[in-house]
Amino acid sequence: MNLTIKRFADEADVGVETVRFYQRKGxxxxxxxxxxxxxIRRYGEGDVRRLRFIRKAQRAGFTLEEIKTLIELDANYxxxxxxxxxxxxxxxLDAQISELEKARASLRYLAEQCKHQxxxxxxxxxxxxx
Amino acid sequence: MNLTIKRFADEADVGVETVRFYQRKGxxxxxxxxxxxxxIRRYGEGDVRRLRFIRKAQRAGFTLEEIKTLIELDANYxxxxxxxxxxxxxxxLDAQISELEKARASLRYLAEQCKHQxxxxxxxxxxxxx
DNA sequence: ATGGGGTCCGTACTATAGTACGGAGTCAAG
DNA sequence: CTTGACTCCGTACTATAGTACGGACCCCAT
Numbered sequence: 001m002n003l004t005i006k007r008f009a010d011e012a013d014v015g016v017e018t019v020r021f022y023q024r025k026g027x028x029x030x031x032x033x034x035x036x037x038x039x040i041r042r043y044g045e046g047d048v049r050r051l052r053f054i055r056k057a058q059r060a061g062f063t064l065e066e067i068k069t070l071i072e073l074d075a076n077y078x079x080x081x082x083x084x085x086x087x088x089x090x091x092x093l094d095a096q097i098s099e100l101e102k103a104r105a106s107l108r109y110l111a112e113q114c115k116h117q118x119x120x121x122x123x124x125x126x127x128x129x130x
Numbered sequence: 131m132n133l134t135i136k137r138f139a140d141e142a143d144v145g146v147e148t149v150r151f152y153q154r155k156g157x158x159x160x161x162x163x164x165x166x167x168x169x170i171r172r173y174g175e176g177d178v179r180r181l182r183f184i185r186k187a188q189r190a191g192f193t194l195e196e197i198k199t200l201i202e203l204d205a206n207y208x209x210x211x212x213x214x215x216x217x218x219x220x221x222x223l224d225a226q227i228s229e230l231e232k233a234r235a236s237l238r239y240l241a242e243q244c245k246h247q248x249x250x251x252x253x254x255x256x257x258x259x260x
Numbered sequence: 261a262t263g264g265g266g267t268c269c270g271t272a273c274t275a276t277a278g279t280a281c282g283g284a285g286t287c288a289a290g
Numbered sequence: 291c292t293t294g295a296c297t298c299c300g301t302a303c304t305a306t307a308g309t310a311c312g313g314a315c316c317c318c319a320t
Contacts, residue, residue: 049255049259050255052259053255053258053259056233056236056258057233057258059229059230059233060229060230060232060233060234060236060237060258061230061233070254070255071254071255073252073254074252074253074254074255077251077252078252079244079247079252082240082244082252082254083241083244083245083252086237086240086241086244086254087241089237090234090237090238090241093230093233093234093237094234096230097227097230097231097234099189099190100190100191100223100226100227100230101227102190103186103187103189103190103191103223104190104220104223104224104227106186106190107190107216107219107220107223108220110212110216111213111216111217111220114209114212114213114216115213117209121207122203122204122207122208122209122212122213123204124200124201124203124204124212124216125179125180125183125200125201125204128183128186128187128190129179129182129183
């Protein structure tokens with residue numbers, strides 16, 4: 001594990017530019033160059049874990065700004081705030097999931113309607129009412 | 131129901147600017163002005179239904195572009211495509227929901243960890259591994 | 261009939277999350 | 291010891307979904 005930026009990015013299925021973008025945002029650290037005064041930066045296991053965490057947290061609905069906060073809380077062992085933060089996001093996540101489940105019900109209903117009716121209206125807009 | 135744009139926007143809890151934005155995007159129609167050659171546009175029940183649909187579909191994870199397509203399918207009674215579209219989105223929605231459920235499990239675990247440990251690490255990043 | 265709030269429309273600006281580009285420098289294999 | 295792929299860094303550009311602004315016009319109540 002002493003990866004070039006390209007191989008590092010590949011570890012989490014992101015592009016090199018995305019890694020640099022996260023670095024600029026302060027989500028990833030910029031490792032020192034090995035030979036000072038010019039050279040190439042290398043990435044290790046910790047970096048890979050962090051990058052993968054960013055992607056997972058993102059899929060969990062956190063913004064990059066929030067993820068930055070999470071990383072800081074993690075680094076600082078800040079239990080109080082981490083707990084509050086997790087709980088808040090948990091609530092939001094519950095709301096979001098139930099929103100999506102409602103939408104899923106609407107879509108299922110819609111798909112059924114459209115499948116069995118070959119003529120007449122296929123009420124997309126109406127399917128979402130209620 | 132013969133609303134001014136402000137009252138119309140209020141019906142779906144959006145701003146006037148947002149209504150105009152949706153009109154520019156082709157998601158909402160721009161009603162005729164009553165007295166031709168200058169005046170004010172009025173919005174009716176159909177417009178309100180449409181606007182509410184847009185917000186609901188958005189919460190369901192559709193982009194405005196997709197919502198535009200849905201509205202067109204609805205208008206055209208296009209069963210085939212509407213069914214395909216609904217089915218595709220249904221699959222995406224299932225994936226999204228299960229992603230969020232995974233995240234929820236991680237967050238629950240994290241919240242528990244942070245709650246019961248008053249010292250030592252509160253492993254935010256670790257909570258998302260697995 | 262006039263004043264103030266609402267409307268119209270175009271243009272510009274914002275935030276989020278990247279993606280692309282260009283030139284200079286670096287590294288490793290042949 | 292060169293060549294070609296990769297790296298570095300800054301700047302610019304993209305898409306999505308709005309939000310704000312400014313001048314002209316409109317309408318209703320006093």
